[in-house]
Amino acid sequence: MNTHHLALLFGLTAQAITLPVHSQNIPNGSYQLSCTNVSVAGDALAATCKKLNGASHATKLNTLGSCLNSISHYGDIGNIDGNLICLPDLPKPDPNFVFPQSETLLNQWIYAGDLNQIYRHGWGIWSGLTQQVGLIDGIAVRAFQTWTVPSNIIFRSAPVNASLKGVAAPLKRPGLELSVPRQFRHGQKPKAKAMNVKAVAAAAATGAPDTNIFVSVAYNPPGAEHAIANRLFYESTLQQYMKNGYTEIPNFPNNSITIKPVYKIISKTVPNGIYTFPGWPGPTPPDPKQGFDESIWNSCVYVDINTLSGAGGNSNDPGCKNRTAASTFYLNNFIHNKVSADDAAYLTNQLGIKVAEGDYAILVGMHVTTREDKVWTWQTFWWSANADRPFEPSSSAIATARPLSYLDEAAKHYAMSVAYYTVAPPQPITGGQNVGSSVYGYNPYLEAGFGPDTFGISRPINGTVNNTTGIQTNCMTCHNMAAYVPSPKTGMPYATDFYMSINDPVFDGTLKSDFSWTILNTLVPTPLK
Template identity: 40%
Template sequence: MTLTPALHAGVRIGTLACAALAFSSVSMATPVPLPDPGIKGYKFPEAKDTLMGWINKDQAAPINLHGWGLWTSLTMPSGQSEFGMPNVPVYLTWLSPAEIADLPPITPGAAIETTATPPKRLFKLERPRQFSHGSASVPTAPEAASNAREPASAVKRDASIFVTVGYDPAAQAWAQQNQLFSVKSLQAIYNAGTGDIRSIPSFPARSVTTKPTYKVITKAKLNGSIYTMPAWPGTPQTVTPKITQRGFPEPDWPGCVYVDVKKTGSTTASAIDADCKTGPTPTNTYGLGDFVSFPVTADNISSFDKLLGNSSLEVGDVVLLMAMHVTSREIDEWTWQTYFWTPNPANPPLPSSSAIAKARPPQLKGAAAHYAMSIGYQMVTPNQPAVGGKSVGYPVTAFNPYLESGFNARTFGEPPVNPGILAPGTQRLYMATVGIQSNCMTCHGAATFSPTNPKASLPYLTDFYLSRTDPAFKGYLQLDFLWSIQGNAK
């Protein structure tokens, strides 16, 4: 199967533009499992032994292809209608934790692809919970006026983002079956366990969860037809005292990217305005077709929830997909890949690379091909076993600029104590202390639930080896690497 560039009733998943259609008779979507994109060398789910062979041998090429295969599948047209829009991308058919929590429990063995959907769904955009987890305090647009070091040009840039979370049909069914978004159920699982290390039942290998991350273009954010947002410059070479104290959030990114909302198709632009002083030009101004995007129309506006407080979406607004965390349970510690929009997808900045970009399959086309990938299937290299390993070797950095770059040193805590990563031979100790040095697997390894204080958990972690039997887990319930359970259990 090949991803066909198309714009389906305003859902831009490719490069062509068509007029919006009426949605009065659009039916409710059924969550769609990952389709086969027809990529040579990729399959889902991949055998655990095959993936671990690649990981243990540091074979980047097949790992990168696997990550791109997941992205291609997630962004393919689903053939399903959702949120007042027909033929949405596959990932948009998946239910959120809140939606799953409202569904009745299902019995073991129930068909995982045909579980019920809620009677009414809302495209609910929320501020990332991780921006206020523990000691985290990440500045975004509302704080920009007082906290940000804006470029000298004083261009009004939108640094706000919103997220949703999605569980594929297999993960959804497992969460329903085990009532994983219920505090009482999690407490019962913990109390039924024995020993110091207790965990929820492990998700099946087909499970995938996502965290789509969006910007919203509203009329108030436009200068004529131009929307301006900060441009990710790449991972800073050094962790300065300012980054230690503040992180490297969007308001601190020095450049600009411009979007002309009158251009509904794609462009040939591939640059940024490095200091926001040049202004919009054909090389740094993009069209809506350069993004996976969703226009708000009179026919679908009722499917979009309020953003924050009394701020609501209006007809003519546009939702842009900027990034997405994706994890699959194909290995015991899950696979970790994260995607972010980039001006030049063939030569993206760190934490991606041109080598990762070269692994993109020909089936990845249209707007979905305008995104970069950061990937990490291990905490350190050489890889360590899930239990009983050591924090030795070299770091594996994998983070998303839109979600973790703003984490400062106070975001991360202990226990467990960060031992650093000891390099063999030189015995040099590497210490990751901020978000731009973090690793998805390490951080999600600490996803836990306290049976005595449901709002408590272990802290976020940066990048080092963490054993699944670390003493820090005593008194907590391990959540199989999913922070979304801890953040949504009620």
């Protein structure tokens, strides 16, 4: 198994280990395994911590109080390569925001149609996961960047590695563990990897619009610990559950969060320092019966990487032929990473494209789902040139609900769409009817390009409304289909938007994976002994 970027490889949780405490003011945490001279002054935790190379480094974690609040249910204070970092389940910068929210209250919002409360909740999650939780050698780290990737979960699930937990060593730095989205190969012939290589090379060499995206998946601490403890990424585990008569895997705890960040990679040598990528123009496909892929959006945004900071514009360039100040933005307008030497080597090998140290990875989208509800909550975010007036499937009403005082300038630049139910008015999760109006909730950079050949199941709403493309999807419907199907049977298909009971007969003979496609797409046969 590739162990590059097993960030936070042996990270511990505050509930998983009891460490010696030198005074009432010094918090527990795995950092105590590799840090000394620990002290608390005001709202700051200071220590001298070991780096991966064995050297010692004086480090400080500011805003200790907010860190302790964000790890009250699960989480840790860790030492990442000589730096004290808060490793939260979800920060709560807004003291009025509740996470996890009670399922009873969520259902009251859903069935009363209280969209404003739903919007505020989705933005509360976004403001938490984008909060800065510490510095690594002066570079800010956001909460979601500390969360656990599937390769880490698989590694830590193996019994042979159980003895490594609690080793007195610094944690590895979070890395960019990116890949071509698996969903682009679901239900249709795989797109040739050479096409991605060619397009990336063209964007780097000529400044042509870059239509490629790369993704990762990560779990917050309680979600990761649940997957590790139950060994959910091993096919042998799922087979045993089915043998024992289970119809679903053990459900994740209600404070679990899973994310799918979506990035574009900018070459530091892009011509004239101007990088071009398609900006979402709204659901306006030239052929409504086909997918609406980035390559035909005919709407562009420009990033000036030579000017690291600036106010940026507020619009796309229709036609992609006339860059102006209004369609030009800067790196500080995006949540972004500068590619390290380790990242560059890994990504070049993993993606089959040339990635160099000093390139940039900009966040253009993120799926976010929480287990606060039996059918999870679903919110998806994408970068918008005008986040105050975003295109559908977002809206000005959704944008108005942003907690601007708890978002930094980069985090404010994203639009949101929510999918807390599949049809309106909402139906019960079992025994409901496929009637009402469609509720679309999708990410333009992930699903908009899907055509009818992506989907293997469709049920017309009201018997007449037949949704067939990516801009007619709903995260909840599609992830409801996630279930393990033993070989040699065909796996479950993706779905567009319609109502389906969680105990629909289509799931007979399967093991539902608690709405997780990631588990099914990342299964390995059996753990090491």
